Amino acid sequence: MPIEWSGLSPELLLTVDRRRPEPLRAQLEGELRDAIRSGRLGVGERLPSSRELASALGVSRGLVQECYGQLMAEGYLSSRIGSATRVAAGASPPPTRAARPAPGAAPPRLRVDFRYGVPDLPSFPRGDWLWSVREAARVAPTADLDYGHPHGSPVLREVLAAYLRRVRGAAADPEAIVICAGFAQGLNVTLRVLARAGIDRVAFEDPGYDETSAFAADFAGVRVARVPVDDAGIDVNALAATGARAVVVTPAHQWPTGVVLAPERRHALIAWAVEHDAVIVEDDYDAEFRYDREPVGAVQGLAPDRVVALGTVSKSLAPAVRLGWIVCPPALAPAVAAEKIRGDRGSPALDQLALAHLIQSGRFDRHLRRMRAVYAQRRGALVDALAQHAPGVRLTGLSAGFHAVAHLPEGADEDAVIGAARARSVGLYGMSAQRSTHATTPPKLVLGFGNLSERAIRDGIATVADVLNRRS
């Protein structure tokens, strides 16, 4: 029994195949659409009659007629009474199809990559996450499958508020929390709300998020001022001089220098905010991982009416989860929720509920404890490897998180070191990219060690030392 037919002239080679699960009519329609789109069937061209085509393909005439009817409804074919079916005028392919952008050159495969901002991905607790999603899907009321509360899941907000009070010393009220997709969205939403409130200039730390600040400012339509950071954190006098009425800071572990905002600076920052009716946007990005002592509580806890605190699970779980939160001054919360909802109608409900279950069950804390030990070991490996291979390189910013700053010997060329290491398949990242001036002096590296094994760290640092020795 024949199972495949094709027929007609070469330019209208149509094939239907009974072995395929797709109905014959859908196959024929797809073939005809493709022929028209590709230009094999040109505008005005006459199609075979339904009788001819049915006979050529061994299908019923009714099937071909239905198929022609469908493609007329879709605008591919046209037909006038007493005339043949033809390819319709609007259905021609455009004369020049926009060229697809050439794929970028594949990046060379790195043996060791000190990329920052990424946690240990193999440690993502897949089992715990699945358990949490299952619990979420099991107990979620049907109404939770609808568009959700503008602030995000009330269950997650309740759990998060308790968690942030307990772990971050935050003054977190579930009503003032808005769930979002992570730091970037939290910052975008916050800056847009501030822009609507007339705050058109926002200060960022320097060094700090260079690309992020540019993106977020562009997204919200605000201007950026950069404010220097010293060993005690952001320079609040310099901040006041900018005239900005909002600032984005990383008090628990400054990105990228790793300094902790000093107590007197915390007060000065809050005093600045009160005096200028300004808003402090606190990025609490890796406060969960502190090694030498208990994490410093969030500034938000000190001044909940002046601080928007942004949190994320991108570092504590994995970037792929795409969940974060915005702890708002109560007066700002409705506007922040409205902005989030207008942007994307809220974050996925089952993911939100899963995170609530993960935290509530203690699995999140257990994961953090495990990871703290893992990162502490890697941090130790980094310190040891540098001490052994490159004792002249000082490390700072190690009190928390999973990156550190390596101060290269005076006179070392940041770009040259990075280039030489890359030639030996070791990925390094310079401090210059985080400075507003992009200055390469003093030469420093921002070394991420979150997603590197201790062995890879030792291996990579040996290469860095070798590169430095050859150049000195």
Next chain:
Amino acid sequence: MPIEWSGLSPELLLTVDRRRPEPLRAQLEGELRDAIRSGRLGVGERLPSSRELASALGVSRGLVQECYGQLMAEGYLSSRIGSATRVAAGASPPPTRAARPAPGAAPPRLRVDFRYGVPDLPSFPRGDWLWSVREAARVAPTADLDYGHPHGSPVLREVLAAYLRRVRGAAADPEAIVICAGFAQGLNVTLRVLARAGIDRVAFEDPGYDETSAFAADFAGVRVARVPVDDAGIDVNALAATGARAVVVTPAHQWPTGVVLAPERRHALIAWAVEHDAVIVEDDYDAEFRYDREPVGAVQGLAPDRVVALGTVSKSLAPAVRLGWIVCPPALAPAVAAEKIRGDRGSPALDQLALAHLIQSGRFDRHLRRMRAVYAQRRGALVDALAQHAPGVRLTGLSAGFHAVAHLPEGADEDAVIGAARARSVGLYGMSAQRSTHATTPPKLVLGFGNLSERAIRDGIATVADVLNRRS
């Protein structure tokens, strides 16, 4: 053995409880923070010495010292050499705390709610979704837990492209698809990209998305033109007269009238786009559910270089999933992906992979087949109930989806009918809200029946008929 202590003066009533899992030091810190934030401990107020407090609470002096040290680091307390520990100046609560907005009056509980745009939530395939998430978590490579591809998961894009080719007659290339969080985000991202490209005026159908168009336009900073819809769909001559270089249309089942864009209008629309170098944004929102015949293929398939097609699983699965896609003209895809990434760094990876598994395994198609039968029955119940109780009310727009338009008798007062029904716990929604003029004539209702049982539909329509009879 005592397990709970509290001590000191009434205004500094501090409690620690050994039964609680939280370490004593964290408890004490939390208590102190709360006392300072609430104003019970005022600025400059002297704290008991560590020896006094330790004795009052029955804890070690070292614990109190650590606690004080932590709160100094966080800025709550300050201490000078030779002086007592005091509440720091920046730590005072603001004199007037912004009032929390009063919670809106709870909406009256509706017996039957003809709200549109919501699918049957109890039918969400929880088991299939969980299976898909499990598969995703089981097979996802570790690298997928990182920040993802700017366009979204390549696996999902491949599966979606095949699905859209097969089911929607779309010319979908995985490289030109960008995964997003659903229709609203897809539209926001698209309009922002068009705005950057200099398209500052966008046309929307009228009646059509009134609120959505206002939001999206505001989000992207573009102006809105509204273009009338007649029985053949959008009026392309009127569109051309607006001067807009982009239009948002719902060709498969116009929202809210339910008309299908006629073949000649499809051609006219594409000709308009070619002539004006314009972009058609196609909202393919409920094309999966067509009753009387095969769904009309997407306009995107006819003119892939001129059409941005937006899709979502909000109607086919549930709004809570928050996944959708943007099928872009190839030349626009990189800009669309960049805009999406800048907004939120991408959609959740495991959810994307789960959707890929759901579609690839055939479970998605099976669910759609089931739901088509469910909605067809509800549609039948709606038609029957109106024929029985209110034969004077004409229904249109029933060819697809799960809403219909009820044409009320001439002279009926749309708002009065809605109000009277609501007083009897039946939620109705008027066409006026979808018109740019908000005109209440001719009086029409947009009846959503996706999330209502057949019994609820009959019950609700009986009430509507009763309301109409009393008023006539």
